[in-house]
Amino acid sequence: MLAEIGVASVEEIFERQIPQAVRLGRELDLPQGRTEQEVFSHLSELAARNVSAEQELSFLGAGMYDHYVPALVDMLMERSEFLTPYTPYQPEISQGGLQVMFEYQTAICELTGLPVSNASVYEGPSAAAAAAYMAKLHNGRRRIVISAGLHPHTAGTLRTLAHGYEMEVVEVPLRDGVTDLEAWSAAIGDDTSAALFAQPNFYGAVEDAAALSAAAKATAGDAVVIAQADPIALGVLATPGECGVDVCVGEGQPLGNRLDFGGPSFGFFAAREQYLRRMPGRIAGETVDVDGRRGFVLTLQTREQHIRREKATSNICTAQALNALAGVVYLSWLGRRGLVELGDLLLARTHYAREALSAIEGVEPLHAQPVVREFAVRVDGDLDAVRRRCIAAGVNPGVDARALSGREQDEGVLLVALTERRSRADIDRLADVLRAAVATERPGAPGGDGGSAEPQKAGVAYPMAGHR
Amino acid sequence: MAEASYPEDLLYHAEHDWARIDGDLATLGITWYAQDSLGEVVFFDLPAVGAAVKKDESYAEVESVKAVSDVIAPLSGEIVEVNETLTDAPQTINEDPYGAGWLVKVRLAEPSEREALMDASAYAATLGG
């Protein structure tokens, strides 16, 4: 090979192209390579030091949920033909991947009740930020109004990116657990580019999406109404499309994707027809070939970064293709009835769980709004200590809301999430364990730590979100 | 339109746009060179009647499979008519860029701006390189 190239050594190829001054000149300070067997052992040992949903009864949620992923999803995701190709730039040999995108887009349109969808973006919060950018390009305005019910990570991501977009973010408070409609109307004006709310919101409450959309449109005409929705909840909730929402985004993880400590997953992005040519991300479209065969291609690529360059509606050139495949396979597996049955089951069990926990002395619901699969309770006493007692008993009771939101008024608030994997017996066990923990930890309770919590070691409870 | 052509009766802007002036009205469009570079036009977003256009600034976009291009106004004025047929048949811009493929008609704000435009041979010369 060297002879064909016309050099004496591989080193010569580098020597002739890279100045000596920037050559590393030493070995990388990393361990030497290991055998497959050794690497497997090492990765297994690391896995063993994580407490997954396999090892405790978990009610953790707040954006990602431990649903049961059927085996056929794993099998299809591991197929070479789906796992290893690149973005489908040569459509003639990428019909499998392009058709999956087309089917996924169809499924998302159905779920959201909106007529157009892209082939997915990275994940939930950044999808919301991308929608806000699209709103800015659409109407040229600079203000983003958000509900305090947005997931803190969505609000945080939006604030970070809004700084670059040169947009201002204004938050509207909740009242009785849902967005304060009056404050929402008052905050939205002719300078408002976009208005965002979550469905259900961070505290599990179902928002009146139709009222929020109508109010936004009434005051500001061209403001883009954006809902960030839980896709499983969309199986039973009035669709954003039916409610007058312009853009619906969301975190797609609950659809056939694993928890994976937070990623990868996918974000879905659907909108009204008029936004089709401004939507970020990849889009698969149907067409025919020279022989008249039905086929699929990436279309409207001029919106994407690689052709429009600085005029692009986003810089996203990835679709989370593999994760979106899992999503559409999962939705096909659930099927038309299955998604509704799942939603109804969750409604019933979540209601039951909220009642069961509210019956505990020292625990009360944060609000009385309808909930679908997650709810919030306030615990009287040191929530961190209560959680630790539950965990010691093998039950993770849920997410400490204040640790995520950073809000003082969320002190003691616990977010409890359900999936179909949490049965009635599991909920009863949660209630028992929580009852015992709260009883021990309530201020003035005999035998407990009372109000004096152990000093909080950062990283013991999961860390504070900060205010960004 | 297969062959390059730059009608004599039009005035041209360096950013590949033309104007046909008739009193205080002007019809605007893109040149053969522009449509050839773009490839087949798939979408033209009609600007609004009544909107202002400003010389040397973009007033619309033309989209093909491979690119999106700003359409630059050669003259300033107010849009009085837009070519509605382009919504269903945007490829007319390729087929007949100076005739049926016209984009907008404007009422000129500053007719003297025409002095800054080129005639057909001057414009064609800029394409030579």
Added chain:
Amino acid sequence: MSEIDENHLHADPGIEANHPHHGLAVAVGGPGESPLQRERATTIFQKGAPGRRAFVCPELDVPLPQDHEALLPARLRRAEPARLPEVSEPEIVRHYVGISKRNFDLDSGFYPLGSCTMKHNPRLHERVAALPGHARLHPLQDGERAQGALELMWNLQEALGEVSGLPHVSLQPSAGSHGELAGVLLTRAYHEDRGETRHKVLTPDTAHGTNPATVTMAGFQVVKVATNDDGGIDVEDLRAKADEDVACLMLTNPNTLGVFDRNIAEIAEIVHGVGATLYYDGANLNAVMGISRPGDMGFDIVHFNLHKSFTQPHGGGGPGSGPIAVSDRVAPYLPVPVVRRDGDGTFALDHERPKSIGRLRGFHGNYGCFVRAYAYICSLGADGLKDASEVAVLNANYLLARLKRKGIAEQLPLAYGELCMHEFVLSGGPMKRQLKIKTLDLAKRLLDFGFHPPTVYFPLLVDEALMVEPTETETRETLDAFADAIAAILAEAGRDPQIALDAPYTTPVRRLDEVAAAKAPVISQALD
């Protein structure tokens, strides 16, 4: 001219014996295209029947309230169910396995896409990523009960820091372009913190499309810098354009032409001289691992594509992961959270970073990708990573040498330089003029030969560009076969250009009408 290896040509059963192209073409991915591959595309929505199902819902085991509206008022309920398919599990499997066969993939054949680094995805990675301790770990699990995950992330941060020569790492960005956005936002924060408002970001005219888009999203204006005759940055043009209104210069080295910019030290000096940051697009890191480090070249911010050099599978377009590594002066602005190691040897997610730009997404990043990239780094180690880059560069130069032979070089000359790094760019301009076929046609004809074509029409600077990156995975035999196929296609075009102009013939579909798709887009299946 090189001999065409006849073993690479098979008769295609799908083309009739008297068809002019019978005997020429090769079916994609295997010995022959089956009827299955040519059947009319039907979506999952067009399959099934009412009442069929795969999922069996767990039984309702809790009491329902008397008033069902207590669960969800009717006005908040969906009027009609989503019209998802009604199919059984075997139907789902058959459908998706069937359409998978209409896909070419890296496990099946050579995939020399420039700047994509299509190298082998080791299957060990899927096995370890699937371990429940990694796969079923909730992102909000308490840090003390996720120490394995945090240690893995820490180790990955350290390794990427060492490879790049920049010690401060954030694993959060979800993809290369996301990492790029992070880099530009960091730059913005850096300048704002010093009380300055700068407006411009410089990018070379050979830059990947995401660079200008990213710059605009971060509130800056793009200014292009010219390329010199060697394919590197035109230093004098840079000097003229670098002023105190410039926030950053975004580069990749080696660049998209496969050229290592020898003036990098001088470029860094000019940029730092006006107080701007120097950003490295890590798409081409595969050429220099263990050989040269962006930190040592003077870069302030580097982004990595774990789905390129570090074997995270591309998955048909995603997921990816785009961590960034930065210099001391930019470190305070890194997105939160970052993994921190405490004095007692435990790990934690650090959110207490007052100058941070904030977060760029939910949770901590694409952990599933971290597991795979980490497994790769463990497998290869210091010696293996350097090896990988050396072989990647060797393979690219060998393939380039094969394509410089008579019969090819006249039609597809190298755009810049003599040698290359891990990829090279050819120009199809002469081929277009002499043989009347374009780079696009060459690419389509390559499909019939069972190869994925190289990247086409990028970088924009090169006429009829063809960007080729073989990676270290490929054997000499594969590279030879590819070169032979190119030679065969050129020879064929010399006899009859129409063959390439109408190609491909043996793929599940032939050339598709992209204009129609853009004019009147149909982006979902019509339903009942």
